[in-house]
Amino acid sequence: MTEKIISILQTEYGINCLSLISQKGGWSASAYKVSDGVKNYFLKAYELNRASTPKLTSMIDIYIPITIWLNQNTKLSGKIPVPVATKDGNYRCQDNHAIYLLYEYIDGETIGDDELSDEQVVQLSDMIAELHSFSSTQIPCDSLKIREDFALPFLQPLKEHIIQNFENLASDLKELLKGRIESVEKLMQRAEKLSHYLIKNKPKMVFCHTDLHNWNLMQSKNILILIDWEGLKVAPPEADLMFLKKKPYYKCFLDIYQEKHPDFQVNSDAMEFYLARRMLEDTWELAEQLLFDSQNEESRSQTLKYLKEILDDIES
Ligand SMILES: Nc1ncnc2c1ncn2[C@@H]1O[C@H](COP(=O)(O)OP(=O)(O)O)[C@@H](O)[C@H]1O
Ligand SMILES: [Mg+2]
Structure with missing residues (x-):
């Protein structure tokens, strides 16, 4: 290797x-x-x-190419x-x-399990406000393929491999899912409904990172750096804000964000859609590992543990 x-x-x-x-x-x-x-x-x-x-x-x-353009032409320069x-x-x-x-x-520390300091919240908010100030026509790169389509591609495999195939699942996975399937199915239906609604209503879309969590933030000297841009999309801003909604600093984040976007108001349907979709997608990705990847015992039990956390979230 x-x-x-x-x-x-x-x-x-x-x-x-x-x-x-x-x-x-x-x-x-x-x-x-x-x-x-x-x-x-x-x-x-x-x-x-x-x-x-x-x-x-x-x-x-x-x-x-889009991150390169952002680095060369926007206030995100040096922060990605x-x-x-x-x-x-x-x-x-x-x-x-x-x-x-x-x-x-990048020489620095990943934030990871730490909480953001007040200064880091300010920097994060400035970064996201800057990113969200660009729509697809403002960046001279092809972004059609990363345009949000509100699709739920993992619903079909979830139905097929988990719900319809429930009886044949490995016993550890079956045990974990027992009694939780109903809440997963309910969330699937809600997500589908919101998806149709958003496709019809065409909310305003901007560039979004779509994977904003502390493992994708690094502190390098006095600069907060946002890494891991593989989820970059043209999407409603809630695609990013969903990650911050439950944070203690959410209000503070929004206050700073709204200085740059004074007319912005959270679209609660988009917010709910993203929260639901993320949980369902995580459920499928973990189930997929358990079904198809060759894992050792330790990594399998880790995956089962993550899956349990998400299923508990879905239930509540
Ligand atoms: N350019 C970099 N320089 C130094 N460390 C990095 C860099 N990019 C990522 N890392 C570290 O690696 C970890 C995983 O990187 P990331 O791009 O988030 O990958 P993944 O897609 O697997 O989440 C990050 O949490 C960070 O600690
Ligand atoms: Mg990452």
Whole structure:
């Protein structure tokens, strides 16, 4: 594995890798700190044998150019990751093991389980207000493919593999789902209803990050950096605000946000749609791992634990 990565860094990027350290990445990809003795890089490797990889990598060529444009032309400059191109000018490369993305290394601390300080809330609010000030016509990149369509593509597989196939599920998964299926089905129906409603009513759409949580925020010197832009979309602002709704600083966030968007009012249907969709999507992604990925015992029990947390959320 290490040799493969060293080789791809050399052939694709012309980087002579002197040190390669495995990093604690997110759940979607493996991550490495790369150094050539002069500069540090952050390498994300999406393993081809993971069920989530096709979905997580399909939009790379769409969202990376937009983040570059944002970095060069907006107040987000210096606050978002800088991708490194291959010798051929691509922002991804691949071998028979994984799809790779290389970034400049950010020296800093991931917020993770910590709470945001008042200063960080101000910076986050300024960043999101800036991002939300752009609609698709204002950025000279193709964004049609990342336009929100209010689709619920995981409802069908959820129905098919979990609800209709309930009796044949592995016993640990079955045990966990027992008595909780009804609330999942109810949420599915509500999400479908809201989806139809939003398609019909066409709310205003802006660029949104759509994965705003503290593991995607890093503090580097005195700057808060928003990372992990693979969910970039043109969507109603609630696609981002849904992550902040339950935070103690939500009101403070909105006050700052509204300085830039004085006429903004939360669309409660869009908000409810995003909260519901996220829970259902998480349910499916975790179920998908349990159904199809080859996991060891430890990672399976971790996945079951996450799934239980979401199902508990759905019930309440
Ligand atoms: N450019 C970077 N430099 C240093 N660390 C990074 C960089 N990008 C991400 N990280 C670290 O790796 C973790 C996972 O990265 P992220 O892009 O969020 O991947 P995932 O899609 O797996 O969530 C982050 O929480 C952060 O700690
Ligand atoms: Mg992440």
